[in-house]
Amino acid sequence: MKHFTVAIIGSGPSGASTAFHLGKQGIHTVIIEKETLPRYKTCGGGFVNRGKKDMPFDISEVVEREFYKVDTYFNNHEKCYYSNKKEPIITMIMRDAFDNLIVKKAKEFGVTLLENHKLLTIDFVDEKAILKTSQGKISADFVIAADGVLSPTAKMAGWQKDTRKLIPALEYEVEVSKKDFERLSNSARFDIDAVPYGYAWCFPKKNHLSLGVLTTKKGKINLKEYYRKYLQTLGIKEIIKEDAHGFQIPVKPRTDGFVKHNVFLIGDAAGFAEPITAEGISNAILSGKYAAEAIIESKLDRNLAEKIYLEKLDIKLLYELKSGALLAKFFYHNNPVRIYLLNKYGQVFNDIMVDVLHGDRSFPKNIPEKLKAKIKEKIF
Secondary structure (H helix, E strand, O other): OEEEEEEEEOOOHHHHHHHHHHHHOOOOEEEEOOOOOOOOOOOOOEEEHHHHOOOOOOOHHHEEEEEOEEEEEEOOOOEEEEEEOOOOOEEEEOHHHHHHHHHHHHHOOOOEEEOOOOEEEEEEEOOEEEEEEOOEEEEEEEEEEOOOOOOHHHHHHOOOOOOOEEEEEEEEEEEEOHHHHHHHOOOEEEEEOOOOOEEEEEEEOOOOEEEEEEEOOOOOOOHHHHHHHHHHHHOOOOEEEEEEEEEEEEEEOOOOOOEEOOEEEOHHHHOOOOOOOOOOHHHHHHHHHHHHHHHHHOOOOHHHHHHHHHHHHHHHHHHHHHHHHHHHHHHOOOOHHHHHHHHHHHHHHHHHHHHHHHOOOOOOOOHHHHHHHHHHHHHO
16 A cells, blocks of 8 residues: 555645645655546636736646726626726636646656546544445545635545535536627626626636526525526527536535644635635645645644644635625625615725735725624715
């Protein structure tokens, strides 16, 4: 049975990034991947600049498009706000190529990739993890659960109850007429309220559009119906090709911890998607970096690595997720208070959000107090 210092389950941005940082420091690391790379991965593919800034290498070879302008619509086009930057706000990628690039970079530092290895069980023996896969067993001192929103690894390691908030989304890869593509490919676009308590998006890629809808509200909702309405909003009448993919996004993190035994949760497995836009790539990469740094800085001490990882999460990521969740609650409730605040401060709010996505600022602090102050202006 082969032994590794760190076994990473999953080769998405969180797992592959963790492997890259560990491999760079000479840590004996393996990525366990159930499929063969490259593989299609359901995702809108909008990689915001704050996440791109954390990339330790150039990704231009997998970039489909870059957008310096973002259009945000509210109330079925009653309001529209535009924001521009000198650097790209959103970079469009396809996850098969993007994920594969990070894995390739990790392998250059000696990381082992085991493809077509589905994890079946985890046992903990003498402070080591014994991982049984579909092609045999390996052991590891540390395990990184980077296997996405479903995360079988988390369940195997002892997270029996899912305390994350999961929201439904429906994404389509759509090939449209040349005329429609040229008309819609000048900017990335968000349509808030195109879905109750949610939004629709239009992300132009190299030769097609990634369109999608999501809602933050619990309960049954026909997302396919709202997607069809969104096609009408965009003025798309002819669809040449259309591939649909449903998925869930964890917009609130777990409340029962991120480390058990020697298993560390990162990315969607931990519930780290940004609550307002539901973008998960940036925090996946950031949490993977934190996990790698914790293992390296601890000098492979399991207890110290856990302590360092949790401290790193507390300093920035968890605080921003909490602030973002409060803003999202306000943002997606189309009530008179929100209408008033957007009428008066809409462009300011939009610019702040773009600054956050661009990595120029963090989420504002004391959000409840600031919203109350603005509401008092309306009342008094």
